[in-house]
Amino acid sequence: MSKDNKLMEKIVSLCKRRGFVFPSSEIYGGFAAVYDYGSYGVELSKNIKDAWWKAMVQEEDNIVGLDSSIFMHPKIWEASGHVSGFSDPLTECKQCHARSRVDHLLEDVGVFADEKMSEEEINVLLEENKDKIKCPKCGTKGKFSEAKNFNLLVQSNLGNFTGDWEKEATYLRGETCQGIYVNFKNVVDSTRMKVPFGIAQIGKAFRNEITARQFIFRKREFEQMEMQMFTRSEEGMDIYEKWREKRWQYYLDLGIKEKNLKWHEHENLVFYAKAAWDIEYKFPFGFSEMEGIHYRTDYDLTQHSKFSGKDLSYRDPKTNEKFIPHVVETSVGADRTFLAVITDAYTEEKLEEGNERVVLKFPKKLAPIKAAIFPLLKNKPELVEKAKEVYNSLKSEFMCEFDDNGNIGKRYRRQDEIGTPYCVTIDFDTLETGEVTVRDRDTMEQENVKIEDLRDYLVVNLK
Ligand code: GAP
Numbered sequence: 001m002s003k004d005n006k007l008m009e010k011i012v013s014l015c016k017r018r019g020f021v022f023p024s025s026e027i028y029g030g031f032a033a034v035y036d037y038g039s040y041g042v043e044l045s046k047n048i049k050d051a052w053w054k055a056m057v058q059e060e061d062n063i064v065g066l067d068s069s070i071f072m073h074p075k076i077w078e079a080s081g082h083v084s085g086f087s088d089p090l091t092e093c094k095q096c097h098a099r100s101r102v103d104h105l106l107e108d109v110g111v112f113a114d115e116k117m118s119e120e121e122i123n124v125l126l127e128e129n130k131d132k133i134k135c136p137k138c139g140t141k142g143k144f145s146e147a148k149n150f151n152l153l154v155q156s157n158l159g160n161f162t163g164d165w166e167k168e169a170t171y172l173r174g175e176t177c178q179g180i181y182v183n184f185k186n187v188v189d190s191t192r193m194k195v196p197f198g199i200a201q202i203g204k205a206f207r208n209e210i211t212a213r214q215f216i217f218r219k220r221e222f223e224q225m226e227m228q229m230f231t232r233s234e235e236g237m238d239i240y241e242k243w244r245e246k247r248w249q250y251y252l253d254l255g256i257k258e259k260n261l262k263w264h265e266h267e268n269l270v271f272y273a274k275a276a277w278d279i280e281y282k283f284p285f286g287f288s289e290m291e292g293i294h295y296r297t298d299y300d301l302t303q304h305s306k307f308s309g310k311d312l313s314y315r316d317p318k319t320n321e322k323f324i325p326h327v328v329e330t331s332v333g334a335d336r337t338f339l340a341v342i343t344d345a346y347t348e349e350k351l352e353e354g355n356e357r358v359v360l361k362f363p364k365k366l367a368p369i370k371a372a373i374f375p376l377l378k379n380k381p382e383l384v385e386k387a388k389e390v391y392n393s394l395k396s397e398f399m400c401e402f403d404d405n406g407n408i409g410k411r412y413r414r415q416d417e418i419g420t421p422y423c424v425t426i427d428f429d430t431l432e433t434g435e436v437t438v439r440d441r442d443t444m445e446q447e448n449v450k451i452e453d454l455r456d457y458l459v460v461n462l463k
Helices: 003-017 039-058 075-079 102-108 119-132 177-182 184-190 233-254 299-308 334-345 381-394 408-418 428-433 451-461
Strands: 021-023 035-037 063-066 087-092 099-101 148-151 154-156 170-172 197-206 221-231 261-265 275-283 286-297 326-333 346-350 356-360 371-375 400-402 422-426 435-440 446-450
Touching (some): 003 334, 003 346, 039 197, 087 102, 087 119, 099 102, 102 119, 177 184, 177 197, 177 221, 233 275, 233 286, 261 286, 286 299, 299 326, 334 346, 371 381, 381 422, 408 422
Parallel strands (some): 063 197, 371 400
Antiparallel strands (some): 087 099, 087 148, 154 170, 261 275, 422 435
16 A cells, blocks of 8 residues: 555544544444545634635635525526536446546546546547556456436436426525626625625535545535636736745645645636646645636636526726626635644654654634643642632633543643644643643644643743
């Protein structure tokens, strides 16, 4: 097994063992490509989404938030092109009947298909390389059916009482940005936003992804953090470049290591796009897309004007000029950021006497638990009482954990594995001096801090 596969296995296992990520419906045998976040996972995920919201809405003067519904009028998905064009090429193994994405099978043997390739072109590539390709499930080589395109939209019967799925299909949204486009006019009419301005949204999206692999990198139910900036055509490219810079800097500010990030330019743009770059992260399986930053021109609002029959053009209040705004999009998955943050933080360290520790060196602002409070001994009521007092004084401001289980060394290891920046121990000296011992996750150094200074100590050091 390669070093990188091992790293992925270690991360998946730590996520399960320490309550970050559980496979969905596990007691029923699981449910492919769907995952649940456990008690530390939900904190990390929330901190990631809060950091994005702070950078994109709170700190930006011309971006406002939105929370549109998962269900929308089905015509929206016709206008967006998802009903006719949102598909992946699929082939079936003739031996075990497992279905796989042809582009992924080709990728595994070093052949890269283009997103824009027709079914026919993909089939030519498959035929040419078939003998090298193994079925990921049963390992049989070269026995694949012809590739067929498979639509990724997830259908539902919401509001459908006729039972005719084809005619009355509704969809769980395949991306959150369509909710932004269809609310463009509402936002213009209800806020003081003037073009250029942006609308940001965090929310669930659903795709019938064919290949369930790479853990939470590719889920069927996932969360997107998307921002659509509405601009004039003449300033669109400048605004696009500005956002490329901002989004790169955002990951550095978040604490992601720059050596694990790189740009990828799309070579073949969809017909309406002017520019498309992805920020890739070095996941355990290699560099892959984390975020897309795309210049979509006036395609989205033009399509929705056409399909809804409503004029979505914008009138400049000063010049009275009327135009359909262009869109600059930044789109990233919260789950992909989660996997990148955990991969970036995962560290194995050799300690004295041949011991090792696994520590998640999260950027402090993302750590699920900020401080763990320990009484040195569980069976000394005076220590437990003092530790509870300290814990109660901090918990309204910081996500804290009280732990009196096992020896201190074990408690440190546990907190290291969930990435807690500070462990605070209350011992007999505390009762005499009013000082606690604060242990730093990364340096493992300890220092004494007065109980009354602890809050300020955390505020300063958690920045
Ligand atoms: N509105 C544009 C859009 O949806 P996309 O490249 O299909 O573009 C944007 O998705 C981002 O959403 C990706 O960069 C990725 O971070 C995330 N994403 C897409 N599909 C995903 C999936 N199946 N599981 C987890 N995240 C996904």
